[in-house]
Amino acid sequence: MTPDELLRAALTKAAIAVGAPAGVAPVLERPRDPAHGDWATNLALTLAKPLGKKPRDVAAELVAHLDLAAAGVSATEIAGPGFINFRLDAGAHARGLADILAQGAAYGRTDVAQGKPVNVEFVSANPTGPLHVGHGRQAALGDAISALLEGAGYAVTREFYYNDAGVQIENLAKSLWVRVAQAAGIEVAIPEGGYNGEYIKEIAERYVAEHGTPPLDALRAGAQAIAGGARPADVALFDAMRRFAVAALRAEQDLDLKAFGVQFDVYYLESSLYTDGLVEETVGLLQKGGHTFEDDGALWLRTTDFGDDKDRVMRKRDGTYTYFVPDVAYHVTKWRRGFTRAINVQGADHHGTTARVRAGLQALEVGVPTGYPEYVLHQMVTVTRGGEEVKISKRAGSYVTVRDLIDDVGRDAVRYFLLMRKGDSQLVFDVDLARSQSEENPVYYIQMAHARLSGIFRVGEIDPATITADGVQWDALGEEAERELVSSLLDYPRLVSGAAESLEPHRVAAWLLETARQVHLWYHKHHVLGEPEHILRARLVLAKSARQVLANGLSLLGISAPDRM
RNA sequence: GCGCGAGUAGCUCAGCUGGAUAGAGCGUCGGCCUCCGGAGCCGAAGGUCGUGGGUUCGAAUCCCGCCUCGCGCACCA
Numbered sequence: 001m002t003p004d005e006l007l008r009a010a011l012t013k014a015a016i017a018v019g020a021p022a023g024v025a026p027v028l029e030r031p032r033d034p035a036h037g038d039w040a041t042n043l044a045l046t047l048a049k050p051l052g053k054k055p056r057d058v059a060a061e062l063v064a065h066l067d068l069a070a071a072g073v074s075a076t077e078i079a080g081p082g083f084i085n086f087r088l089d090a091g092a093h094a095r096g097l098a099d100i101l102a103q104g105a106a107y108g109r110t111d112v113a114q115g116k117p118v119n120v121e122f123v124s125a126n127p128t129g130p131l132h133v134g135h136g137r138q139a140a141l142g143d144a145i146s147a148l149l150e151g152a153g154y155a156v157t158r159e160f161y162y163n164d165a166g167v168q169i170e171n172l173a174k175s176l177w178v179r180v181a182q183a184a185g186i187e188v189a190i191p192e193g194g195y196n197g198e199y200i201k202e203i204a205e206r207y208v209a210e211h212g213t214p215p216l217d218a219l220r221a222g223a224q225a226i227a228g229g230a231r232p233a234d235v236a237l238f239d240a241m242r243r244f245a246v247a248a249l250r251a252e253q254d255l256d257l258k259a260f261g262v263q264f265d266v267y268y269l270e271s272s273l274y275t276d277g278l279v280e281e282t283v284g285l286l287q288k289g290g291h292t293f294e295d296d297g298a299l300w301l302r303t304t305d306f307g308d309d310k311d312r313v314m315r316k317r318d319g320t321y322t323y324f325v326p327d328v329a330y331h332v333t334k335w336r337r338g339f340t341r342a343i344n345v346q347g348a349d350h351h352g353t354t355a356r357v358r359a360g361l362q363a364l365e366v367g368v369p370t371g372y373p374e375y376v377l378h379q380m381v382t383v384t385r386g387g388e389e390v391k392i393s394k395r396a397g398s399y400v401t402v403r404d405l406i407d408d409v410g411r412d413a414v415r416y417f418l419l420m421r422k423g424d425s426q427l428v429f430d431v432d433l434a435r436s437q438s439e440e441n442p443v444y445y446i447q448m449a450h451a452r453l454s455g456i457f458r459v460g461e462i463d464p465a466t467i468t469a470d471g472v473q474w475d476a477l478g479e480e481a482e483r484e485l486v487s488s489l490l491d492y493p494r495l496v497s498g499a500a501e502s503l504e505p506h507r508v509a510a511w512l513l514e515t516a517r518q519v520h521l522w523y524h525k526h527h528v529l530g531e532p533e534h535i536l537r538a539r540l541v542l543a544k545s546a547r548q549v550l551a552n553g554l555s556l557l558g559i560s561a562p563d564r565m
Numbered sequence: 566g567c568g569c570g571a572g573u574a575g576c577u578c579a580g581c582u583g584g585a586u587a588g589a590g591c592g593u594c595g596g597c598c599u600c601c602g603g604a605g606c607c608g609a610a611g612g613u614c615g616u617g618g619g620u621u622c623g624a625a626u627c628c629c630g631c632c633u634c635g636c637g638c639a640c641c642a
Contacts, residue, residue, distance in 0.1 A: 323642050
């Protein structure tokens with residue numbers, strides 16, 4: 001049992017002795033102010049009403065009935081309106097480190113989900129251009145959320161959905177056609193909604209290198225059609241270009257993701273929903289469910305029956321489907337594939353779609369729960385360099401790509417910076433700070449803490465594997481800096497499960513920074529090597545524990561934990 | 566206009582799902598230090614938690630109104 005579990009057990013006994021109803025579950029929390037002790041409980045405040053007594057009186061009774069020795073408590077104090085503060089004796093407090101050493105890399109992991117399957121969909125960028133910072137934030141968030149859920153015992157599937165069937169792909173193919181035509185000396189402009197980026201020119205060059213320049217009259221005719229808002233008559237050629245462009249960009253995006261260290265288990269192609277007949281099937285089911293109607297030549301879904309603010313068109317007058325129909329069909333596949341939980345990580349600019357997808361799933365009446373899928377939406381990212389904002393313009397093709405950033409500041413820094421703010425707030429990515437090798441840079445600061453701890457073992461020529469909790473004098477870790485560091489390390493499992501539950505990796509990032517600060521403080525104040533044997537032993541246990549937990553936290557965020565820098 | 570998000574120290578942000586005198590880093594001011602691993606350490610000042618109400622033992626946190634900013638409101642994706 002960990003120290004707080006012992007204390008909770010002792011408190012429960014005392015509460016029952018005082019007359020609390022059976023099933024009381026005392027809540028322990030860390031006081032903000034360390035002067036208030038190691039733990040505090042508001043138990044007396046919550047019991048005051050049912051017992052019909054004053055909170056402070058209840059607190060006094062509880063303390064009187066508390067088995068201090070069993071709880072490892074050295075001092076209690078009744079404070080404020082009726083809080084009870086506990087100070088554990090140094091030994092009881094630090095004994096929790098034994099747990100860390102015993103569990104190692106598994107410290108902080110639980111099995112609460114017991115292998116329940118969950119699908120985490122993220123990035124899902126259209127294959128129409130390289131990944132930009134916003135996708136990077138999604139990649140970092142999605143991967144970290146996946147890691148958090150794995151740590152909570154979920155069987156996680158990381159999934160990428162390729163929108164390779166819509167209008168945007170059509171525009172991509174047209175853009176490539178135009179670039180190929182331009183390269184052949186035909187004068188034609190990129191169409192409305194097309195892609196201007198340099199990367200299309202490069203793809204055009206490669207296309208010509210691999211397939212040769214297409215017949216000029218076909219090219220010219222197609223270019224004219226595109227300029228007029230139509231598609232080229234040479235369907236076979238157009239199709240070839242479309243496939244070529246998509247393949248090229250998918251390959252690019254794969255490289256981006258690889259550089260970022262993100263691996264997906266499933267790439268789901270929107271086009272397969274059509275070829276497998278799932279879109280048709282979904283429409284049929286929706287019609288059968290009775291929530292559709294025809295109006296003005298279009299087929300509508302009455303999404304207002306399910307909380308949307310207006311009804312949505314499913315099939316346009318021209319006979320094609322709106323994007324949300326394949327989206328619904330896609331989410332049906334998630335449900336059918338056994339994912340009782342599905343989490344979608346998306347930019348906040350997509351939040352308008354969430355209500356419709358959920359409404360569509362409800363209208364199918366196939367037993368999908370109301371809040372399915374869950375959405376984690378994140379706000380915009382802006383990038384600053386030299387104190388100036390780097391403008392992102394998709395139209396002009398000026399981009400801050402994920403790969404630029406990684407080349408510039410390194411994968412670890414990109415990950416940390418994209419994760420250090422909660423998704424709800426806008427994020428400013430300061431490239432200069434991310435690149436700096438100084439303690440102002442949070443990533444550097446945290447990794448440095450880990451490296452320093454490793455350094456102790458290296459310099460002392462001590463194999464960490466030989467350090468165990470056996471026979472350690474726990475009360476040797478009584479310095480204030482030590483008590484606080486120990487507290488942080490023991491808080492880690494609660495922190496991680498909270499972050500997993502709320503799908504908020506930034507909590508881990510903040511915890512790492514704070515704990516790194518405590519490591520640095522401790523390190524500066526107290527020596528390890530050269531101390532008397534019993535202190536040396538205890539401090540080596542602390543150093544090894546701290547190093548382990550820092551590494552565990554970093555690994556959740558996909559960041560390396562270097563032994564030297 | 567409607568929906569979602571944000572508004573906390575001079576700046577950048579936390580605030581553990583309702584707890585005590587609201588925290589950290591940077592910056593500012595004052596003082597030490599040069600020690601396994603690099604300018605680090607100690608202390609101070611700095612707040613009407615956007616604003617007005619409400620809920621209760623207790624609110625930055627929950628509810629309602631208002632203000633400012635961002636994003637979204639297609640038979641685009």
